[in-house]
Amino acid sequence: MRGRDTEQKEGTVIERKRRGGKGGEDEHQEQEKEKMSYRPGMRKERRAGEREQRIIKNQKEERGTRRSREKLKNEIRKSTREPESLSPEELEKLKEAVDERKKLIQGLRGKPWSMKKKLVTLRESQEFVEKYEGALGKGKGRKLYAYKVMMAKKWMKFQRDFENFKTACIPWEMKIKEIESHFGSSVASYFIFLRWMYGINMILFGLTFGLVMVPEALMGRPYGSIPRKTVPRAEEASAMDFAVLWDFGGYAQYSVLFYGYYNNQRAIGWLKFRMPLSYFLVGVGTVAYSYMVVIRTMARNANESGVGDDNSFNFSWKTFTSWDYLIGNPETADNKFASITTSFKEAILEEQESRKDDNIHLTRFLRVLANFLVLCCLAGSGYLIYFVVRRSQKFALDGLDTHTWWERNEVNMVMSLLGMFCPMLFDVISALENYHPRVALQWQLGRIFALFLGNLYTFIIALMDEINLKREEEKIVKFNITTWEASLYNSTVSENSTGPPITIQPADVPRGPCWETMVGQEFVRLIISDTMTTYITLLIGDFLRAVLVRFLNYCWCWDLEAGFPSYSEFDVSGNVLGLIFNQGMIWMGAFYAPCLPALNVLRLHVSMYLQCWAVMCCNVPQERVFKASGSNNFYMAMLLVILFLSTLPAIYTIVTIPPSFDCGPFSGKKRMFDVIQETLESDFPAWFSKVFSSASNPGLVLPFILLMVLAIYYLQSTSKSYKEANVELKKKLQTQNEENKKKNKRAALKAQMDLEEARKAASQTAEQQKNNNASLQDQEGETELCIKMKQDVFNHGMKRNIQCKQKTK
Amino acid sequence: MGTTASQLGKDLLSEYQVSAQNAHKRFTELLTKDEKDLPNTRVSMERVLTLPELKSNPFRKRICYVFSTSEQKDGSLTFEDFLDLLSAFSDSATLEIKSHYAFRIFDFDDDGTLDCGDLEKLVNCLTGETDETRLTTEEMRQLINNILEESDIDKDGTVNLSEFQHVISRSPDFVSSFKIVL
Numbered sequence: 001m002r003g004r005d006t007e008q009k010e011g012t013v014i015e016r017k018r019r020g021g022k023g024g025e026d027e028h029q030e031q032e033k034e035k036m037s038y039r040p041g042m043r044k045e046r047r048a049g050e051r052e053q054r055i056i057k058n059q060k061e062e063r064g065t066r067r068s069r070e071k072l073k074n075e076i077r078k079s080t081r082e083p084e085s086l087s088p089e090e091l092e093k094l095k096e097a098v099d100e101r102k103k104l105i106q107g108l109r110g111k112p113w114s115m116k117k118k119l120v121t122l123r124e125s126q127e128f129v130e131k132y133e134g135a136l137g138k139g140k141g142r143k144l145y146a147y148k149v150m151m152a153k154k155w156m157k158f159q160r161d162f163e164n165f166k167t168a169c170i171p172w173e174m175k176i177k178e179i180e181s182h183f184g185s186s187v188a189s190y191f192i193f194l195r196w197m198y199g200i201n202m203i204l205f206g207l208t209f210g211l212v213m214v215p216e217a218l219m220g221r222p223y224g225s226i227p228r229k230t231v232p233r234a235e236e237a238s239a240m241d242f243a244v245l246w247d248f249g250g251y252a253q254y255s256v257l258f259y260g261y262y263n264n265q266r267a268i269g270w271l272k273f274r275m276p277l278s279y280f281l282v283g284v285g286t287v288a289y290s291y292m293v294v295i296r297t298m299a300r301n302a303n304e305s306g307v308g309d310d311n312s313f314n315f316s317w318k319t320f321t322s323w324d325y326l327i328g329n330p331e332t333a334d335n336k337f338a339s340i341t342t343s344f345k346e347a348i349l350e351e352q353e354s355r356k357d358d359n360i361h362l363t364r365f366l367r368v369l370a371n372f373l374v375l376c377c378l379a380g381s382g383y384l385i386y387f388v389v390r391r392s393q394k395f396a397l398d399g400l401d402t403h404t405w406w407e408r409n410e411v412n413m414v415m416s417l418l419g420m421f422c423p424m425l426f427d428v429i430s431a432l433e434n435y436h437p438r439v440a441l442q443w444q445l446g447r448i449f450a451l452f453l454g455n456l457y458t459f460i461i462a463l464m465d466e467i468n469l470k471r472e473e474e475k476i477v478k479f480n481i482t483t484w485e486a487s488l489y490n491s492t493v494s495e496n497s498t499g500p501p502i503t504i505q506p507a508d509v510p511r512g513p514c515w516e517t518m519v520g521q522e523f524v525r526l527i528i529s530d531t532m533t534t535y536i537t538l539l540i541g542d543f544l545r546a547v548l549v550r551f552l553n554y555c556w557c558w559d560l561e562a563g564f565p566s567y568s569e570f571d572v573s574g575n576v577l578g579l580i581f582n583q584g585m586i587w588m589g590a591f592y593a594p595c596l597p598a599l600n601v602l603r604l605h606v607s608m609y610l611q612c613w614a615v616m617c618c619n620v621p622q623e624r625v626f627k628a629s630g631s632n633n634f635y636m637a638m639l640l641v642i643l644f645l646s647t648l649p650a651i652y653t654i655v656t657i658p659p660s661f662d663c664g665p666f667s668g669k670k671r672m673f674d675v676i677q678e679t680l681e682s683d684f685p686a687w688f689s690k691v692f693s694s695a696s697n698p699g700l701v702l703p704f705i706l707l708m709v710l711a712i713y714y715l716q717s718t719s720k721s722y723k724e725a726n727v728e729l730k731k732k733l734q735t736q737n738e739e740n741k742k743k744n745k746r747a748a749l750k751a752q753m754d755l756e757e758a759r760k761a762a763s764q765t766a767e768q769q770k771n772n773n774a775s776l777q778d779q780e781g782e783t784e785l786c787i788k789m790k791q792d793v794f795n796h797g798m799k800r801n802i803q804c805k806q807k808t809k
Numbered sequence: 810m811g812t813t814a815s816q817l818g819k820d821l822l823s824e825y826q827v828s829a830q831n832a833h834k835r836f837t838e839l840l841t842k843d844e845k846d847l848p849n850t851r852v853s854m855e856r857v858l859t860l861p862e863l864k865s866n867p868f869r870k871r872i873c874y875v876f877s878t879s880e881q882k883d884g885s886l887t888f889e890d891f892l893d894l895l896s897a898f899s900d901s902a903t904l905e906i907k908s909h910y911a912f913r914i915f916d917f918d919d920d921g922t923l924d925c926g927d928l929e930k931l932v933n934c935l936t937g938e939t940d941e942t943r944l945t946t947e948e949m950r951q952l953i954n955n956i957l958e959e960s961d962i963d964k965d966g967t968v969n970l971s972e973f974q975h976v977i978s979r980s981p982d983f984v985s986s987f988k989i990v991l
Binding site: 109110111112114115116177181185313314315316317319320321322323324325326327328329330332333334337338340341344345348351733734737738740741 | 861862864865866867868878889890892893896897898901903905906909910911915928931932935936937942943944948951952955956959960962963964965973976977979980982983985986987988989990
């Protein structure tokens with residue numbers, strides 16, 4: 001000990017100063033004591049052999065690392081002061097020591113030590129690294145090494161600051177935390193999802209706004225210069241009316257907001273911006289970006305939630321992880337207690353009942369009946385929408401002015417109302433089915449999903465009919481235009497003058513129908529009405545109800561707050577589904593109406609504030625609290641399905657239907673994707689287009705697809721085999737532990753028997769000696785002797801006991 | 810490159826993303842006027858439990874005991890203990906740290922394992938104070954049997970730290986629910 005102290009004194013002055021003048025030895029002892037005190041049960045008597053074993057092993061490890069560190073330190077101190085004269089082996093050892101310290105610094109975050117201990121260790125390790133890192137570089141490009149080290153440190157610091165800055169920049173963080181503390185993590189997960197959607201829509205908005213709307217507005221031909229950019233003479237009178245603008249007709253229709261405004265000029269402005277190409281690529285890019293983001297988030301969630309061992313630790317998870325430590329509100333805490341109790345009781349009951357199966361036939365019949373009723377509902381709603389859309393087409397042919405407001409907006413209203421009332425109907429029907437609540441929720445979500453999907457697709461089919469109508473109209477209009485132009489020409493020729501050519505106002509030129517703008521308008525109208533319905537139901541269903549319950553309670557016969565209407569709960573799943581479907585509509589319509597992402601950003605922004613306010617003001621915490629994370633990947637999966645299903649119609653229309661001849665950036669082409677072909681041929685060097693055309697050869701594409709399918713099959717089978725290996729290893733672990741326990745018991749028994757024998761032998765010899773000797777003094781001496789002997793034998797036996805247990809473990 | 814202790818402390822704290830200023834503000838609110846001038850004061854457990862983040866927590870007393878470094882084991886906390894508490898419950902503490910501290914919090918008798926007595930006290934904490942929310946003895950017994958069946962791998966009747974960590978590492982929402990933010 002003294003030797004170490006003197007060497008300590010030789011050690012760096014800085015180190016000693018930092019430790020407040022104490023010897024390093026004390027510090028280490030203190031650290032070890034702290035470590036010991038944090039290992040629970042160290043002070044109590046040793047109970048189980050395995051715990052001892054673990055403790056001793058850990059101690060040995062720590063002692064070993066500490067010893068090796070000290071050895072290293074001593075060696076380094078022993079070596080001469082001049083770093084240049086360090087031999088290569090010592091340099092190596094020094095490097096190892098420095099690396100070990102660096103690893104310790106990096107892993108410090110994960111160690112469950114107290115802050116004080118961590119600070120001390122950090123300080124110590126950092127000083128060590130600082131002191132000797134420079135030394136390592138000496139003699140071999142020292143300046144470069146030191147420079148590299150400094151840059152690495154600066155980079156790490158910059159990264160850390162950037163991370164902090166990024167966390168500080170996250171919008172609405174405080175709002176969501178407040179909601180989390182009042183309502184728990186499942187309600188907060190909806191708002192986190194909303195914020196994530198907002199982020200995606202911002203990027204989509206950036207793409208469409210920056211690359212499509214702004215170039216056309218700044219560099220394209222201005223309003224009124226060509227026929228497609230002008231309001232036709234017939235509509236001019238009403239173009240500025242609010243009613244028309246609200247319906248996105250009039251001036252709103254003939255603007256950058258919709259497809260029809262864009263000119264098909266190949267390059268516009270002094271930048272030679274390729275407008276049609278940009279339009280097409282932005283359309284494709286929004287879909288590709290959305291796919292990438294959704295799949296990346298799904299993969300990240302799947303990684304975090306571990307392998308799908310959903311039910312293997314049911315009770316343990318309920319006990320250890322069900323409390324939400326973010327809850328700071330006593331009312332929420334009470335609710336949480338109640339829900340935990342209910343969930344315990346349910347789980348216990350369910351486990352008992354899963355062994356019974358009573359009256360399976362009745363349950364099965366009821367479930368089939370319920371599914372049949374649900375199918376009827378879905379079919380009914382689909383037919384209703386189709387009927388309403390055909391009726392609205394009839395109204396459009398008659399002229400919009402002759403009908404009431406309801407008849408004009410029938411389609412949107414019907415769709416929104418269906419979306420509101422059918423889920424309640426499904427809820428009632430599901431009472432027949434008698435499922436476990438979580439399963440019932442999944443069925444409910446599945447049915448609402450099918451409802452929305454059915455409605456959306458019926459809507460699209462009805463739209464397709466209208467598109468076909470418009471295309472028929474196109475042929476007629478083309479014919480009319482040729483006759484009109486002919487009449488104009490004839491009139492000028494018949495005048496037989498050499499006067500100036502007649503200039504026609506763009507507003508007077510007969511226009512061809514534009515089905516793309518019509519589709520875009522329909523989607524925009526649908527989204528607006530959907531938003532309005534959501535906000536109005538929010539205000540009436542939640543706010544008005546809360547106000548009524550609160551104030552009418554004073555003069556009502558029964559307790560409104562506890563009994564019938566009471567305050568509403570926040571419906572997480574319904575709201576998430578609504579959000580997902582809105583996003584699906586955006587994806588569908590964004591190609592035809594570039595203004596949709598902008599509209600959606602505005603809508604989400606307002607939704608966030610409105611719903612945060614409504615939740616805090618009118619809702620009560622839920623009675624049964626659901627795990628948020630289990631549904632996370634479920635919602636992502638639904639989003640992915642919606643993304644796929646909503647880009648399908650858009651892609652179909654792009655690929656099969658020829659664009660209108662009189663509007664949009666692709667007018668005049670046979671198919672919209674011809675713009676790519678054109679760009680490849682004219683803007684890229686010749687070999688590029690050859691490469692592309694050979695790459696799109698079916699002979700190349702089909703084998704590629706086959707290869708991908710094989711890769712998927714291979715990956716799936718390896719993951720299955722990994723799962724099986726997991727199960728096997730678990731079983732092995734269990735049997736191994738059981739065997740070890742048995743061996744342990746046997747060895748302990750044996751050691752105990754040995755101990756008993758030794759004791760017996762000791763007492764026998766003591767008695768013999770007592771008998772042989774008569775004097776008291778000898779007796780005393782002997783009893784002392786035999787006490788000592790007994791002690792020794794006892795200790796020996798105990799040691800052997802421990803050793804046996806160590807060996808067998 | 811000599812750095813001062815407080816800067817090092819801030820560096821480490823910033824790694825945990827615990828706002829030291831905020832924590833210090835909340836901690837000094839608990840102190841009386843004359844205590845504010847003394848360095849390293851200890852705040853008694855009753856005063857710590859008045860914090861709204863801890864008040865509704867059924868494990869509040871255990872949390873204070875676990876993070877307290879006082880010799881009398883009375884659950885009193887200094888500012889450093891308070892920071893330890895916050896960093897263990899923060900967003901960026903790793904799963905190992907959280908599971909380690911969770912184990913210590915659930916270990917009511919401080920013997921290094923979770924046995925039947927610990928589990929029973931744990932479940933009683935979770936089901937609330939009133940009699941109507943508590944489980945019956947029969948249900949309790951069955952629940953504890955189920956828990957041990959699932960988590961006790963070596964079948965010794967108790968759940969030790971590694972078994973606990975194994976169970977917790979598979980749970981998808983432990984990390985997100987084991988959080989306290991000021």
